[in-house]
Amino acid sequence: MRLRNANNYGYLFILPFFILFFIFNLYPIFYTFTLSLHEYDGMSDKVYIGFENYSRLLSDDYFWKSIFSTWRIWFVNIIPQIGVALWLAAIFTFNRIKGQAFFRAFFYLPNLVTMASIALLFNVLLDWQNGFINQFLVILGILDEPINWLRIPSASQNWVAFIQFWMWYGQTTILLLAGMSAIPTSYYEAAIADGANKTKIFFYITMPLLRPTLIYITVVSLIGGMQIFDIPMVLTDGAGAPEASLQTMVIYLYGQAFRFNQYGYGSAIAYGIFVLIALFSFIIYFFIHKKEEV
Amino acid sequence: MQGMNIATTRGSKRFTYVYIYLILGILTLLCAFPLYIMFINATRSNIEILNGISFLPSTHAVQNYHTMQSKVPIWHGFINSTLITVPFTLLAAFFSSLTAYGFAMYDFKYKKYIFGFVLGTMMIPMQLGLIGYFEFCNYFGLLDTFFPLIITGAINTGSVFFIKQYTEQSLPVSLMEAARMDEASELDIYWRIALPIISPSIATMSIFNFVFCWNNYMGPLVLLFSEDKYPLPVLISLVRGTAYRTDFGAMYFTIALSILPIIVAYAFLSKYLISGLTLGAVKE
Amino acid sequence: MKKLWALVVAVLLVAVVATGCTKKPTSTKLSIWAFTDELKKVVEDFKAKNPGVDVAFSIVPSEEFRTKIRPVLRSGTGAPDVFLGEVAWVRDIITWGMWMDLTEKYPDMVKQYEEQSPPYVVDLGRDSNGHVVAMSWQACPGGFFYKRSVAKDVFGTDDPKAIGALISSPDKFLDAARTLKSKNVKILTGFSDYQWIPFYGREQGWVDANNNFVMDPVALDFFDMAKTLRTEDLTAKVDQWSPGWFGNMAKKEVFGYLLPTWGLHYVIKKNAGDTAGDWGVTRGPASYSWGGTWLGIYKNAEAEDLAVKFVEMLAVDAEYQEVYTREVGDFMSNLNVDAKMAKEEGDPFLAGQNHYQFFLEEAKNITPGLETQYDQNINGMYIDAIRNYIEGKMSKEEAVADMKGKIKNAYPEINVE
Numbered sequence: 001m002r003l004r005n006a007n008n009y010g011y012l013f014i015l016p017f018f019i020l021f022f023i024f025n026l027y028p029i030f031y032t033f034t035l036s037l038h039e040y041d042g043m044s045d046k047v048y049i050g051f052e053n054y055s056r057l058l059s060d061d062y063f064w065k066s067i068f069s070t071w072r073i074w075f076v077n078i079i080p081q082i083g084v085a086l087w088l089a090a091i092f093t094f095n096r097i098k099g100q101a102f103f104r105a106f107f108y109l110p111n112l113v114t115m116a117s118i119a120l121l122f123n124v125l126l127d128w129q130n131g132f133i134n135q136f137l138v139i140l141g142i143l144d145e146p147i148n149w150l151r152i153p154s155a156s157q158n159w160v161a162f163i164q165f166w167m168w169y170g171q172t173t174i175l176l177l178a179g180m181s182a183i184p185t186s187y188y189e190a191a192i193a194d195g196a197n198k199t200k201i202f203f204y205i206t207m208p209l210l211r212p213t214l215i216y217i218t219v220v221s222l223i224g225g226m227q228i229f230d231i232p233m234v235l236t237d238g239a240g241a242p243e244a245s246l247q248t249m250v251i252y253l254y255g256q257a258f259r260f261n262q263y264g265y266g267s268a269i270a271y272g273i274f275v276l277i278a279l280f281s282f283i284i285y286f287f288i289h290k291k292e293e294v
Numbered sequence: 295m296q297g298m299n300i301a302t303t304r305g306s307k308r309f310t311y312v313y314i315y316l317i318l319g320i321l322t323l324l325c326a327f328p329l330y331i332m333f334i335n336a337t338r339s340n341i342e343i344l345n346g347i348s349f350l351p352s353t354h355a356v357q358n359y360h361t362m363q364s365k366v367p368i369w370h371g372f373i374n375s376t377l378i379t380v381p382f383t384l385l386a387a388f389f390s391s392l393t394a395y396g397f398a399m400y401d402f403k404y405k406k407y408i409f410g411f412v413l414g415t416m417m418i419p420m421q422l423g424l425i426g427y428f429e430f431c432n433y434f435g436l437l438d439t440f441f442p443l444i445i446t447g448a449i450n451t452g453s454v455f456f457i458k459q460y461t462e463q464s465l466p467v468s469l470m471e472a473a474r475m476d477e478a479s480e481l482d483i484y485w486r487i488a489l490p491i492i493s494p495s496i497a498t499m500s501i502f503n504f505v506f507c508w509n510n511y512m513g514p515l516v517l518l519f520s521e522d523k524y525p526l527p528v529l530i531s532l533v534r535g536t537a538y539r540t541d542f543g544a545m546y547f548t549i550a551l552s553i554l555p556i557i558v559a560y561a562f563l564s565k566y567l568i569s570g571l572t573l574g575a576v577k578e
Numbered sequence: 579m580k581k582l583w584a585l586v587v588a589v590l591l592v593a594v595v596a597t598g599c600t601k602k603p604t605s606t607k608l609s610i611w612a613f614t615d616e617l618k619k620v621v622e623d624f625k626a627k628n629p630g631v632d633v634a635f636s637i638v639p640s641e642e643f644r645t646k647i648r649p650v651l652r653s654g655t656g657a658p659d660v661f662l663g664e665v666a667w668v669r670d671i672i673t674w675g676m677w678m679d680l681t682e683k684y685p686d687m688v689k690q691y692e693e694q695s696p697p698y699v700v701d702l703g704r705d706s707n708g709h710v711v712a713m714s715w716q717a718c719p720g721g722f723f724y725k726r727s728v729a730k731d732v733f734g735t736d737d738p739k740a741i742g743a744l745i746s747s748p749d750k751f752l753d754a755a756r757t758l759k760s761k762n763v764k765i766l767t768g769f770s771d772y773q774w775i776p777f778y779g780r781e782q783g784w785v786d787a788n789n790n791f792v793m794d795p796v797a798l799d800f801f802d803m804a805k806t807l808r809t810e811d812l813t814a815k816v817d818q819w820s821p822g823w824f825g826n827m828a829k830k831e832v833f834g835y836l837l838p839t840w841g842l843h844y845v846i847k848k849n850a851g852d853t854a855g856d857w858g859v860t861r862g863p864a865s866y867s868w869g870g871t872w873l874g875i876y877k878n879a880e881a882e883d884l885a886v887k888f889v890e891m892l893a894v895d896a897e898y899q900e901v902y903t904r905e906v907g908d909f910m911s912n913l914n915v916d917a918k919m920a921k922e923e924g925d926p927f928l929a930g931q932n933h934y935q936f937f938l939e940e941a942k943n944i945t946p947g948l949e950t951q952y953d954q955n956i957n958g959m960y961i962d963a964i965r966n967y968i969e970g971k972m973s974k975e976e977a978v979a980d981m982k983g984k985i986k987n988a989y990p991e992i993n994v995e
Contacts, residue, residue, distance in 0.1 A: 013480075014397060024427070107325055121553075170325075174568055175572065178572035258645050
């Protein structure tokens with residue numbers, strides 16, 4: 001070789017990253033696991049209790065309820081989110097819409113705004129007697145008297161889902177648009193030549209080819225949705241009110257560890273959440289692979 | 295610009311377009327309405343808000359500002375957020391590009407496995423190690439400092455992944471070999487030759503990292519104690535609590551003020567953000 | 579190439595420096611953790627009295643306070659010399675054993691404090707051996723603050739004694755509320771304003787000596803009273819500490835507020851607007867106490883001497899307490915100071931009524947020993963249970979059972995039958 005063999009320099013380039021990565025990421029993750037095998041209140045000494053925290057987790061109604069609440073919030077948001085985004089992406093692809101770039105940029109805006117600010121904004125907008133939403137709905141005659149939204153479990157969950165929808169449908173639209181524009185136009189030309197109309201083209205050509213994008217969006221949204229924290233945390237009392245309906249998995253983790261000082265149990269919850277997310281993701285991952293083989 | 299072949303308007307009725315624009319209008323309204331009301335109410339007094347709604351601004355913005363000032367040290371929040379976010383973003387840019395370059399341009403042993411490992415950790419939720427991280431920081435006396443929040447910028451796997459993809463596509467190996475002939479050191483090659491070429495990807499990633507860190511709520515909530523060190527999101531969430539919640543006008547004002555810079559910045563950067571978004575997704 | 583590694587180090591250093599330049603207590607520096615800005619003025623006065631002394635004053639929000647301070651006290655790094663406890667959780671902090679035993683180390687100071695302060699205030703700062711570990715500069719008996727002009731319109735009198743007689747029991751309170759409602763005035767902003775009256779009407783706090791959960795009949799009765807207040811629409815249906823709650827202080831649609839000593843200067847005066855001078859204070863259906871802040875010294879305090887000086891100045895020193903109350907209007911733990919203030923002219927804000935006189939009487943009527951280490955969270959669960967009942971989501975029995983379930987989950991050590 002006329003040049004020095006440079007390949008081992010690669011290690012040098014990635015080394016600083018990995019040193020920091022081990023110290024500040026992996027070590028805490030392992031340490032959390034160690035903690036999950038202990039009873040530890042942050043004050044007295046740690047007591048080793050084996051997998052007791054995990055068996056407690058499995059029989060903890062509040063944890064199961066938090067899984068359910070988290071799923072419900074995600075589910076109520078993802079359906080309209082993808083629906084609206086699909087419609088928008090199709091409209092933008094198949095029609096000449098004036099100001100398309102503006103709409104796209106505008107719908108994406110809420111996604112960038114600090115979630116804590118958004119949640120607080122909706123907290124005041126949804127105030128029972130003095131919130132804008134109630135005042136407005138009463139004036140419009142839609143409501144006879146104000147509804148105490150944030151005291152009703154299902155309504156609170158729906159509002160969180162709505163905020164999630166509001167924040168994310170713009171981004172989903174952009175991703176779907178990119179996916180749609182990647183579909184070769186020759187497919188469409190052939191369909192038009194066969195006399196297919198737009199609806200048919202959309203359902204028989206666009207949708208099947210869009211599947212990987214749709215699945216990607218769903219998985220990413222699911223992973224994020226399972227970790228939802230900021231909005232439900234700031235929207236009500238930070239402890240999942242009303243009636244634990246906004247106590248998502250991560251809020252439960254936060255409460256047990258940092259409010260009730262059960263660091264050991266909190267660590268077990270963290271691993272519980274991790275296993276659940278991994279499980280859900282793998283299910284969808286294998287689902288993709290199967291379909292692609294066909 | 296996309297799929298225009300079938301964007302034929304010839305046959306379609308005007309009615310469809312009215313209908314489409316109507317829905318687009320409603321969605322725009324939906325998007326803007328909460329923010330509009332926020333700005334309006336930020337100018338109204340508490341009593342005015344208690345008495346009913348209005349779609350037109352009032353005259354109490356200055357008063358609300360002063361009320362807010364007496365309760366929420368929001369400028370402190372801006373300063374703290376900046377002090378955390380800027381170094382975080384710089385660390386992320388530097389370490390991610392360094393690492394991504396290492397992965398993209400060298401062919402060392404076990405590279406596949408090491409990179410696969412990095413990819414795998416991307417799936418780990420951030421909360422998994424949080425309690426351990428908290429204890430770790432406590433042990434080293436790092437709680438209530440910005441350090442644990444900033445340092446995680448250096449281990450941003452998402453950026454490594456993104457920049458690596460870009461580097462592989464845009465940086466020809468021949469350039470490196472030519473430089474090696476000139477006896478340039480490996481780091482020099484990275485610094486003088488590679489960096490300028492891959493900088494667009496670093497810039498894109500930096501915008502996203504900035505936004506992520508600026509909006510991060512849970513990390514500082516757990517790792518910081520004193521109010522005067524709180525970044526904006528934690529400070530804003532405090533406003534929900536009893537001691538601050540005295541005046542709707544001031545609350546709206548505080549929220550509006552925390553959001554305004556983001557909207558302004560977005561007006562300038564939206565193009566980069568949207569193109570970055572799709573860049574990340576297309577390859578998937 | 580070297581330059582580059584230097585850059586790595588530099589970036590790291592900048593990060594460290596940007597973050598590290600905040601603390602490091604030395605012996606001339608006192609560090610205090612508080613949860614309100616109330617003490618800022620006291621800190622300034624302390625610095626003026628002790629030139630050359632620096633005070634690091636950190637505010638940690640009340641809801642997070644215990645969570646944040648526990649790990650710091652455990653590891654000892656960055657622990658404050660003085661930290662505060664609020665009545666709802668001061669008992670909890672005492673069980674940690676992190677406050678210095680003042681009775682043992684500074685018996686003279688404690689003796690003076692015990693002599694001049696209301697016994698219930700002193701008792702709240704005692705540990706399980708009866709030793710004082712935390713002291714307060716204030717006592718917080720409560721009253722019913724009302725708008726005199728509304729009283730005149732509706733009841734024909736604004737005399738505190740007469741108004742007090744109209745609301746001297748829960749039933750009379752409801753009757754008065756109905757009378758007010760017929761004139762389109764709500765007696766309170768929300769039902770939860772009333773909670774301290776049943777709390778101090780109980781014979782037993784939430785948990786008895788054997789760690790059994792206790793639902794006192796008085797606390798149970800309040801479920802029904804709250805239901806009446808809600809169904810007959812006798813309150814403005816606005817929660818405590820919300821902007822509507824503050825806003826109604828300046829409006830005539832709400833008659834009064836059940837608030838303690840600090841409620842006058844810290845809450846009402848700041849939000850009264852045009853109603854200043856239109857207020858009176860009287861006893862509600864029962865005497866009660868609400869709030870209060872205790873000061874304790876970290877047992878391994880680095881600046882112990884300064885910490886003692888600070889605590890003594892604020893909680894014991896009659897001279898300083900007088901200066902403080904003249905400026906702030908707080909009701910002090912040193913009853914001699916309050917007695918002196920009671921002889922002076924009344925407050926124009928209360929149309930000349932002297933609130934020290936009123937609160938001196940009330941301070942004698944407070945039942946001691948009702949506070950437990952669990953109050954902060956269980957009080958919240960209790961109000962939540964009442965909400966579930968009055969909103970029609972649950973029957974009274976279901977709401978109580980639900981509350982008990984939550985207590986069990988949060989505190990496995992409590993016996994809930």
